Amino acid sequence: MNKNQVKVGLLGFGTVGTGVVRIIEGHQEDLFKQTNVEIKVGKILVNDINKERSIPVDPEVLTTSPEDILRNPDIDIVIEVMGGINQAKDYILEALEHGKHVVTANKDLMAIHGAQIIAKAAEKGCDVFYEASVAGGIPIIRSLVEGLSSDRIHKIIGIVNGTTNYILTKMSQEGAQYDEVLKEAQALGYAESDPTSDVEGLDAARKMAILGTLGFKVDCSLDDVDVRGMSKVTAEDIAYGKKLGYEIKLLGIAKRDQESIEVSVQPTMIHQSHPLASVNGVFNAVYVYGEAVGETMFYGPGAGELPTATAVTSDLVTVVKNMTLGVSGRGMFAPYREKFLKTPEQIESKFFLRLLVSDQPGVLAQITSMLANHEISIEQISQQLDHERREAEIVLISHMATKKAMDQILEELLTVDSVKEIKSYYRVEGREEN
Amino acid sequence: MNKNQVKVGLLGFGTVGTGVVRIIEGHQEDLFKQTNVEIKVGKILVNDINKERSIPVDPEVLTTSPEDILRNPDIDIVIEVMGGINQAKDYILEALEHGKHVVTANKDLMAIHGAQIIAKAAEKGCDVFYEASVAGGIPIIRSLVEGLSSDRIHKIIGIVNGTTNYILTKMSQEGAQYDEVLKEAQALGYAESDPTSDVEGLDAARKMAILGTLGFKVDCSLDDVDVRGMSKVTAEDIAYGKKLGYEIKLLGIAKRDQESIEVSVQPTMIHQSHPLASVNGVFNAVYVYGEAVGETMFYGPGAGELPTATAVTSDLVTVVKNMTLGVSGRGMFAPYREKFLKTPEQIESKFFLRLLVSDQPGVLAQITSMLANHEISIEQISQQLDHERREAEIVLISHMATKKAMDQILEELLTVDSVKEIKSYYRVEGREEN
Numbered sequence: 001m002n003k004n005q006v007k008v009g010l011l012g013f014g015t016v017g018t019g020v021v022r023i024i025e026g027h028q029e030d031l032f033k034q035t036n037v038e039i040k041v042g043k044i045l046v047n048d049i050n051k052e053r054s055i056p057v058d059p060e061v062l063t064t065s066p067e068d069i070l071r072n073p074d075i076d077i078v079i080e081v082m083g084g085i086n087q088a089k090d091y092i093l094e095a096l097e098h099g100k101h102v103v104t105a106n107k108d109l110m111a112i113h114g115a116q117i118i119a120k121a122a123e124k125g126c127d128v129f130y131e132a133s134v135a136g137g138i139p140i141i142r143s144l145v146e147g148l149s150s151d152r153i154h155k156i157i158g159i160v161n162g163t164t165n166y167i168l169t170k171m172s173q174e175g176a177q178y179d180e181v182l183k184e185a186q187a188l189g190y191a192e193s194d195p196t197s198d199v200e201g202l203d204a205a206r207k208m209a210i211l212g213t214l215g216f217k218v219d220c221s222l223d224d225v226d227v228r229g230m231s232k233v234t235a236e237d238i239a240y241g242k243k244l245g246y247e248i249k250l251l252g253i254a255k256r257d258q259e260s261i262e263v264s265v266q267p268t269m270i271h272q273s274h275p276l277a278s279v280n281g282v283f284n285a286v287y288v289y290g291e292a293v294g295e296t297m298f299y300g301p302g303a304g305e306l307p308t309a310t311a312v313t314s315d316l317v318t319v320v321k322n323m324t325l326g327v328s329g330r331g332m333f334a335p336y337r338e339k340f341l342k343t344p345e346q347i348e349s350k351f352f353l354r355l356l357v358s359d360q361p362g363v364l365a366q367i368t369s370m371l372a373n374h375e376i377s378i379e380q381i382s383q384q385l386d387h388e389r390r391e392a393e394i395v396l397i398s399h400m401a402t403k404k405a406m407d408q409i410l411e412e413l414l415t416v417d418s419v420k421e422i423k424s425y426y427r428v429e430g431r432e433e434n
Numbered sequence: 435m436n437k438n439q440v441k442v443g444l445l446g447f448g449t450v451g452t453g454v455v456r457i458i459e460g461h462q463e464d465l466f467k468q469t470n471v472e473i474k475v476g477k478i479l480v481n482d483i484n485k486e487r488s489i490p491v492d493p494e495v496l497t498t499s500p501e502d503i504l505r506n507p508d509i510d511i512v513i514e515v516m517g518g519i520n521q522a523k524d525y526i527l528e529a530l531e532h533g534k535h536v537v538t539a540n541k542d543l544m545a546i547h548g549a550q551i552i553a554k555a556a557e558k559g560c561d562v563f564y565e566a567s568v569a570g571g572i573p574i575i576r577s578l579v580e581g582l583s584s585d586r587i588h589k590i591i592g593i594v595n596g597t598t599n600y601i602l603t604k605m606s607q608e609g610a611q612y613d614e615v616l617k618e619a620q621a622l623g624y625a626e627s628d629p630t631s632d633v634e635g636l637d638a639a640r641k642m643a644i645l646g647t648l649g650f651k652v653d654c655s656l657d658d659v660d661v662r663g664m665s666k667v668t669a670e671d672i673a674y675g676k677k678l679g680y681e682i683k684l685l686g687i688a689k690r691d692q693e694s695i696e697v698s699v700q701p702t703m704i705h706q707s708h709p710l711a712s713v714n715g716v717f718n719a720v721y722v723y724g725e726a727v728g729e730t731m732f733y734g735p736g737a738g739e740l741p742t743a744t745a746v747t748s749d750l751v752t753v754v755k756n757m758t759l760g761v762s763g764r765g766m767f768a769p770y771r772e773k774f775l776k777t778p779e780q781i782e783s784k785f786f787l788r789l790l791v792s793d794q795p796g797v798l799a800q801i802t803s804m805l806a807n808h809e810i811s812i813e814q815i816s817q818q819l820d821h822e823r824r825e826a827e828i829v830l831i832s833h834m835a836t837k838k839a840m841d842q843i844l845e846e847l848l849t850v851d852s853v854k855e856i857k858s859y860y861r862v863e864g865r866e867e868n
Contacts (some may be wrong), residue, residue, distance in 0.1 A: 023584055023726060031772045033651075034583060131581070137727045139581025146580075147565070149468060150747030217467070222470025256822055275733055278712050283729075292457060292744040294572045295717075296734030299709060306726035307563045313584030338465045 003076075006320055007042035009069035009100075011091055012082030013062075016105055016132075017044065019309025020079060021168075024316075024319035027298060031313075035320045043069045045082070070094045077319055079312060095122045095269045096128070101328060103315040105132035105308055111222045112204035114213070118334060125329040127322055130317035134207045135160055135284040137307030139314070144214045144288070151290035153215045157429065158252040160207040162282035162302040163191045163198040164230050168238075168248060168267075177235050200229030201250065201265040209363040211286065212263045216256045218339040220263055228266040231245055237292050240354060240395055241269045244380070247277045248426065249378055260340035262347045264427075269352050269397075271430040272288035305407040344404035350379065350428035351406055355394045355413065356421040363418045367394065370412060374405040391420065397428055437510075440754055443503035443534075445525055446516030447496075450539055450566075451478065452488055453743025454513060457866035458750075461829055465747075469754045477503045479516070504528045511753055513746060514538040514762045521590060523547050530554045530562070533700070535762060537749040539566035545640035546646065552768060559763040561756055564750035568641040569594055569718040571734035571741030578648045578722070585724035587606040587649045587762055591863065592686040594641040595717035597625045597632040598664050598738040602672075602682055602701075605715040611669050616765065619653055634663035635684065635699040638762040642686035644699045645720065650690045652773040654697060659686075671858045674788060674829055675703045678814070681711045682860065693848040694774035697782045698861075703786050703831075778838035784813065784862035785840055789828045790855040797852045801828065804846060825854065 008024070015367050021041055031039050049062045075258060078095040080088055080102060084239060088109050092102050093116075096398065102121065104110065110117070110133045121128040128129050131141045135158070144153070159165050163185060170181040185191035197203045205225040212220035230250045241248050246269035250416070254263045270277050275297045279285040284302030289295055303305040322328045355362045363382055371378060381396040398406075406425070415421045442458070455475055458465065464474050477733050482850045483496045503509050504525060513550050514522055514536060527550075527688040536542065536555065544551070544567045555562040565575045569592070578587070587837060593599050604615040616633070619625035629638045634761060639659040646654035664684045680703035688697045703748050704711050709731045713719040718736030723729055735741040741742050756762045798817055804841070805812065815830040832840075847853045 019726070027586065030586065031584065137730055139577045142576060143580050144572045146752065147576050148744065149751045150461060150465065151462065151744045152461065179644060217464075275712075278709075282859055288746065292453070292740035294735050294738070294741060296571055296732075298730075298732055298746075300730030301728050304728070307728060310582065310585045310724065310726040314581055317583045318580065325759070327759045327761055 003323070005038040005040060006076045006323065007040050007074050008077045008316065009042055009072065009075040010044040011066070011069065011078060011080045011088070011322060013046045013053070014081065015305040016055070016308045016312065017081040019305040020081065020312050023309055023313045024053055028125070031317065031431050034317055035324065039112060039316065039320060042075050043072060046160065049302060059204065061187060066091055070100070071098055075100060076323065077101045077158050079316065080106055080314065082107070085109050085112060089117070092117055093120055096126050097107050097127060099124055100114065101127040101204070101319045101323070103312055103319060104128070105312055105409070106130070107133035107137070107203070107206045107210060111209040114210065115213055115219055116191055116376045121329055122334070127319045129318060131315050132308045133431065134210050135300065135302045136304065136311050137302065138284060138298045139273050139311070140211070140286045140298050141214060142314065144211070148288065148290055148293060151292045151430055153288060153290045154256055155255040155289040156167050156211050156215045156252075156286060157276060158204070158208060158211060158284070158286040158384050159249055159276060159279050160252050160286065160302060161198055161204040161250060162283055162284055162317075163195065164250040164285070165203070165279065166190045166282045167199070168233065168250065170208065171233070171235055172238050172242070172247060175235050175239065178231060179235060186303040197305065199231045201227040204250060204252050204265045208254055208263050208265055212254040212261065213335055215254060217335050218261060218262050219335040220261065220339065222264055224341055225263075226264040226266075230267040231426070233267050234424065237354065237426070241352070244397065245272050246270060246428065247272060249276060249279075251276070253427075253429070257405060260342045262342040268427045268429055273324035281373060290378040308310055315361055344407060348400050349403070350400055351394050351398050352426045353423075354399070354425070355419055356423055357391045357392050358418045358420060359392045361386070361416055363392070366416065366418065371398070371409060374401070375407055376405055376409065378403040393423070437471060437757070438758065439472040439474060440510045441474050441508050442513055442750065443506065443509040444478040445500070445503065445512060445514045445522070446545060447478050447487070448515065449739040450746065451513075451515040451741045452668070454515065454746050455491070456489060457743055458746045464765040465751065468751055469758065471754050473750065473754060474508050477506060479503055481701045484641055493714055498527055498570055504534070505532055509534060510757065511535045511537065511750065513750065514540055515746065517542070517670060519543050519546060523551070526551055527554055530558050531559050533558055533560060533755070535561040536565050537746055538562070539570070539746055540564070541637070541640045541644065545643040548644065555763055556768065561753045561762050563747050563752060566742045566745035568644050569720060569734065569736045570738065570745050572720060572732045572738065573745070573773065574732050575643070575648060576721045577732060578645070578858035580729060582722065582724055583682055585726045587722060587724045588690055589723040590645050590649045590686075590720060591686040591710060592642060592645060592718070593640070593683055593710055593713050594686050594720065594736065595632055595638040595684060595719055598638070599713065599718070600624045600716045601633070602664065602667065602684065603743040605667070605669055606672050606681060608678070609669050609673065612665060612667060623728070633665045638684060638686050638699045641833075642697050642699055645686070645764040646688040646695065649688060649722070650695050651769050651771045652693070652695060653769045654773065655682065658697055658749065658773075658775055660696075660700075661703045664701040666700050666858070668858065671860070677701075679706050679861065680704060681706060683710060685710070685863065687861075694776045694780065696776040700861055702861045702863050732860060750772055753867060773830040777818040778841060779836055781837040782834050783834050783837070784834055786858075786860045786862050787830050787832070788857040788859070789853055790857055791826050791828055792854060793821070793824045793826045794852055797826070798828065800850065800852065804827045805832070805843060808835070808843055810835040810839055810843065814830045827857070
């Protein structure tokens, strides 16, 4: 194919869609120099043609009918920036059916229906790219698929949700509690009025499913991700962490050994010497440990109109280059490794545990021997007495232990009379050596 | 082309070459899955066939004759990991002349003869890739050329030399002086016995020439880089920086505005809130500020056998894919923007200045009025008296000032009787807002 113009159809014209149009129109010359092709916005699917827009747009370009894009022979490439799952999926499959290449920023969709969409694209010889679906401002997908292609990736740890990282950073810097900071984040537009998907870790889990698939070459789906949110993290836990040299971050952790993988999202104590510990505010970062390359980290804005639009437009440039080269749909990534998920007996990490116990003789001995029974040894432990209330707080960090042993300990502790409350527990991560 | 096997010839078999062979042989299955082609090491150019090697290698594969690779019709791809400039250049040009694709890790060569090599490759329809030439463990070249392709990059700041970052980190953490830490670094193998190329900033300058070319799409060569080494940095300067909230790092800085560019390497005070300030030890990092994407940073090992070998082998995978797709030499990057270098009148930054003056009335006033005459205003200033020695130390950080004004001030200060010594001066960088 040697067109000198390609036409793009946008599904959705919210902030990201607006950003994409802004970049395509503002960078015409640069895009032409890179592709030798003129890239034009042909049609934009909107709900309301008469709504006021923040950028001028030819009314002829707007449409409320998806067919004007999906079945329009003039449209070569469809950019999906409408969000949601089912309708977006139907539209993308229809676009592919009609031989259109697709760029999407939709992590929810790719985490759940990615395999189906990629299979349809392969069948039709079309490109599907989705760099913007994970950490918009960070070219992490390209890095995993290309830059680190010759390496064997053992571990991917990501701060892949800006809202929760903003909240945890503020809590850490100001000693503030979760509820208070959440309200502030909502007022500033960093958190949605219903923050569930962010704070309960679902958004991060979707991104980790995508990163796990690409990094480990297995078909990793949202169901494979063990998720725990960060809404129960307290200012006290953060203060305890700091004293021991740790920050609490909502981490997505994907690990692989020779046989099997584990993928999870949970609030984690990460040692201050780890480069992820100083990733603050709404920034995202993805840390990758490869067998040969060792430690690398990619840092940048995780969301936002322009960063996400940049990722979408960079994918668009790749699609256009592939069209010119006649290699569309041939560079697609397909997982080729069989998936074995680690069982709780196989998942290992250090952990942090904070307990409120009654101040009686022998309590500490009782708890440490419970841990020993599960073959959990202790790296550090401290006990602080409150004589007046006849209570003590026990804080400990374990050596490596299995998730199964940890889960069992948490259950058993509930049956011990002298244990008044399990205040908190966290996974603990350091640098690669631990 | 649809071969099911490609043969690689290596020029050089030192640590990086060994790493490349290790990865190609160790990851056969993964590489095949990604490319559908079997990648074989056909020939390796060495100085001494009988030398003992750290990995087993068929003696038939070794050769001392470059023609066995450069003119061998069985060899499809040449990997240059021998280093040096002139001979490497001749070999690469000859390989391209014979239609072989090239992967090189040679920054010295690419910084100086990159344009010529790329032109020859384009003429012959061959690929040339050189990801490993800048910060081996960081896929920064791909990120600039592809991931951020739709954005307009305004600024690239890099810690691109691990040796000097190791030395400055140690000086900062231990309050030690340069000479002492250099010796330690040499003993550990982090610095060469002749450390000039590292500590005087030449190595970093070569990498910045490559990054400037790719980021700004202009043909930026080593001569365009203004270089100042870090061997004069003292423990006292680092301590002063810390008090003011800064770390001293050897930074490569490439900036661009609408008309022109500046590229430099110098020891710089960088504010602790900047993500580069906490990049420690032998690690490298490249910070990129793009118009749309905002701040991103890429972090990882800058050198080392396996990180560099990973970058080389990932380039090799791309070459093999391009051969299969029949698009070799077509995705090459060529600068398309005319180059205008900023003059010293146009280069602006804050700077730090530390002076030893005699303790006389009016000295401070004299110096501040000299600065005012050059339209340099002062952000913060402090004076510390040593009554016994009748001296005072003046430390200041300026607001934005031109390099020209700064150079003139440094000259003028030498003519002022009350100024006993210009102890030090540094460029000062913060986050994007300043």
